[in-house]
Amino acid sequence: MSNDENIYRQILKAIVEHQLPPGARLPEDRLSEAFGVSRTGIRKVLQRLALEHFVVIEKNKGAQVNRPSKTEAIEVLDSRILIEPQLIPALLTHWDTAQSERFRAMAIEEKRAEENNQLADAIQLTARFHYELATLSGNKVLAHFVEQLCYRSSLILAAYGTRGSVGCDCGDHSQLLDILDQGHSDKAQNWMSHHLKHIKSSLILETKPEENIDFQKLFGR
Amino acid sequence: MSNDENIYRQILKAIVEHQLPPGARLPEDRLSEAFGVSRTGIRKVLQRLALEHFVVIEKNKGAQVNRPSKTEAIEVLDSRILIEPQLIPALLTHWDTAQSERFRAMAIEEKRAEENNQLADAIQLTARFHYELATLSGNKVLAHFVEQLCYRSSLILAAYGTRGSVGCDCGDHSQLLDILDQGHSDKAQNWMSHHLKHIKSSLILETKPEENIDFQKLFGR
DNA sequence: TCTCTATTAATCGTATACAATTTTTTCAGT
DNA sequence: ACTGAAAAAATTGTATACGATTAATAGAGA
Numbered sequence: 001m002s003n004d005e006n007i008y009r010q011i012l013k014a015i016v017e018h019q020l021p022p023g024a025r026l027p028e029d030r031l032s033e034a035f036g037v038s039r040t041g042i043r044k045v046l047q048r049l050a051l052e053h054f055v056v057i058e059k060n061k062g063a064q065v066n067r068p069s070k071t072e073a074i075e076v077l078d079s080r081i082l083i084e085p086q087l088i089p090a091l092l093t094h095w096d097t098a099q100s101e102r103f104r105a106m107a108i109e110e111k112r113a114e115e116n117n118q119l120a121d122a123i124q125l126t127a128r129f130h131y132e133l134a135t136l137s138g139n140k141v142l143a144h145f146v147e148q149l150c151y152r153s154s155l156i157l158a159a160y161g162t163r164g165s166v167g168c169d170c171g172d173h174s175q176l177l178d179i180l181d182q183g184h185s186d187k188a189q190n191w192m193s194h195h196l197k198h199i200k201s202s203l204i205l206e207t208k209p210e211e212n213i214d215f216q217k218l219f220g221r
Numbered sequence: 222m223s224n225d226e227n228i229y230r231q232i233l234k235a236i237v238e239h240q241l242p243p244g245a246r247l248p249e250d251r252l253s254e255a256f257g258v259s260r261t262g263i264r265k266v267l268q269r270l271a272l273e274h275f276v277v278i279e280k281n282k283g284a285q286v287n288r289p290s291k292t293e294a295i296e297v298l299d300s301r302i303l304i305e306p307q308l309i310p311a312l313l314t315h316w317d318t319a320q321s322e323r324f325r326a327m328a329i330e331e332k333r334a335e336e337n338n339q340l341a342d343a344i345q346l347t348a349r350f351h352y353e354l355a356t357l358s359g360n361k362v363l364a365h366f367v368e369q370l371c372y373r374s375s376l377i378l379a380a381y382g383t384r385g386s387v388g389c390d391c392g393d394h395s396q397l398l399d400i401l402d403q404g405h406s407d408k409a410q411n412w413m414s415h416h417l418k419h420i421k422s423s424l425i426l427e428t429k430p431e432e433n434i435d436f437q438k439l440f441g442r
Numbered sequence: 443t444c445t446c447t448a449t450t451a452a453t454c455g456t457a458t459a460c461a462a463t464t465t466t467t468t469c470a471g472t
Numbered sequence: 473a474c475t476g477a478a479a480a481a482a483t484t485g486t487a488t489a490c491g492a493t494t495a496a497t498a499g500a501g502a
Binding site: 027028029039043059060061062 | 452453454455
């Protein structure tokens, strides 16, 4: 793996897992020292992260971890609702026991993280479950897009999520795997659609006007 | 508009319109001289174009215009088939006479370019028609993705397109506008789906094994 | 003590420098 | 002529330099 890619993944991981929370500044000097490369290399990955909406770069102010807006949150979730269920039919053509077992293992790991209240881990694993499913559809272009949406969702969940965002009344991911094992395409699509809509509706997105003041920005950090 | 953005758009335009054909090299020195900025700035936009799949950067070899593979072509078109028809319902909620007239004008311009055999212009305008429709859906995240898919389609059409790729047996874009004016959501979705599938099937994507040698690469340029 | 302003420090944007690599050219040998 | 190796030129990767902008600090005045 190239050095750039390595740095990119480490920073992205830190962002998605909230070691770097939304709003955190990412000074180039600090990063370049930490990773032992010049600012040139750091700037390259920061610009990439910015294009992918994980950080925001303001002219002369540098990069900071993106604090997704409510409309961004809605649009990302709506995108997933539109795309992911539709990937199920293609996914099923590649479904076999080996895949099933692979995803079972992931679902178990997820559940464990959830029960141990390791929220960051649970969110990460959920994201991974979804985009690995997307990858299995065979369309790399769409899978890549879904992957980014899932990572962005991690940021969104951390900002607007509630307890209910992770645990879902439709059960956990292993339930989807049961349906996939049975080969019920329509049922799986419905499950996925319902699951994502549930996550979306569990977000805290409504605020009264007077609550709209961004105290975080005024006093925070 | 920032200077970077300006340079980005000019190069992208040149690529999509095939002033810079697939495979063309993009030496940083030449570009930096042409745009009157240092290589630093040029590298920034080349890296962006690479992330968006318009150019390919090979280590120590620099950037060249992407020559989309057949599987890439299929995946991009399949992505559009999956997404664009689904945007119609949301699109219709923003549809009014002003929008209708705007798109009518675009369709007419398109038709004219087509009739005058200005293929590059026609392809460009087709892309724009599609992604402006996507924008009207209101979901900026999806619209941006569709925009990139449309531009990538321009590259794909230029590489694998036939005469039939532009002219379509389902008539031209103005026909879709008629359906939208009538507010027939399902009908519009079907039209869009059929339209994109037609474009996909018009591409020349099958080659016999012995034709698979890349003569372009062996002797071309 | 608080606020406002001036100074200092931190940070960024862009150009440039130079080594490493690739590409092109040259030219001897067949 | 054609091939292949050596030399020259072109090109890229990365670090560094420095002016410009922003953020942090300190200190005077209310």
